[in-house]
Amino acid sequence: MPATEALSTQRNDESFDNVWDEIVWRGLVHVSTDEAELKAILSGPAVTYYCGFDPTAPSLHLGNLVQLLLMRRFQLAGHRPLGLVGGSTGLIGDPRPTAERTLQSPDTVREWVGYLEAQVSKFLSFDGDNAARLVNNLDWTAPLSAIDFLRDIGKFFRVGTMLKKDAVSARLNSEAGISYTEFSYQILQGMDFLELYRSYDCVLQTGGSDQWGNLTSGTDLIRKAEGATAHAIGTPLITNSDGTKFGKSEGNAVWLDPALTSPYAFYQFWLNTDDADVIQRLKIFTFLDRSEIERLAEAVASEPFRREAQRALALEVTTLVHGVDATRAAIDAAAALFGQGDLAGLDADTLEAALRELPNTTTRAETTVIQLLVDTGLTTSLGESRRALDQGGVYLNNEKVTDASAALTGNTLPGGMAVLRRGKKTLAGVFVE
């Protein structure tokens, strides 16, 4: 699972003069501080930069992956990454446009910090002159007293400026309003940048463009407190061309943690990418170079049905996140299950390996199909199972199920297994005990 195997093969595209030109081509720059200066800095000797990840969930998601890969691209260009995990900011919560966050307990946040540190570590190299380093903002925030905070930091912040930040003004104009807790978030993030500037000479912060207010909060603070110029880059919000939210599969977030989103599901997510989006995704989420991506773009135009670009995307990203072996297993499982439909022709070992990649359950032969749909998570209630069945969307071993009282008995494949399917492509495995 460690991506270390991948780290050694990653490189930036040498056809670009510098990493700035490359990330602009990849569409990774939505907003930034002075472009000419950024380009000069990034083309020069090693500088230190950082990106923060807040523990608002037990795992990072695809939005975070954009940042991780951007960090890696800078590291490949010779710069020094600081991976910040928000032990303190995670306790506060950054303002979302819609509503106030529910605070997590300190214990939970501490636990999540550990998970995120492990995940961030996988995408950066900790060897060499520009080795990455992990930092936790709780280390310098926790010891700070409220008085020191208000005197030493608070004085640099003007409320008028703070109110103008998008994240804050959106909330002020909504019915939800905003708590003082979340209003203060930008100060904490600004402090982080200042602290890293002082301790590590960190001069650049990256983040999503929705974080722009928080990014500039840091550059402003550094200017006021140190009289120095620091930089920020905001990456675009990744959207689907059909207007739906990126990073959701069947309504659920796609996580980097294989326990939350299986490598199989992860691979499938990328494979199902819309034609209209796939090239943009290749630029952002893979290390494929410009010539290869341009070739794939032509393939999408001339032979879209082959889905070559989607296959390349799924292969690259899944390997990046879950490693070669897990990706192989995901592809093999899909090949077996989406094959020509002759499941009985598969040997038991291949089938079992494939089913292990899917959501699965172990049960007795007399269990009904509608119950199995619930047990495997394909549906959330018996009523929903029945509805799906009525609509002709339930298959057992590629045979449409029409009888709501049907049971597994007599319908298993060699080795006492069965493949349950809902709709065209949502699969689950069943093992008879």
Place this chain on the structure above:
RNA sequence: GGCAAGUUACCCAAGUGGCCAAAGGGAUCUGACUGUAAAUCAGCCGUCUUAGACUUCGUGAGUUCGAAUCUCGCACUUGCCA
């Protein structure tokens, strides 16, 4: 602290005593068409073994034959005043 408005299913949002499991829109899901795309059209969209029953409309009491709808308390949100 005072005054006012509000809290409806995943999200937005109607409903203001029985015809309400609750309009409409979005999202998800299923079917047709396809390339495990997109668009389009159709259907489903609280739970339970359908008919039917059961549990829901911030929360706790109450009025009533009957409440999401009326009364009172509480919590939270918003606005204005202090």
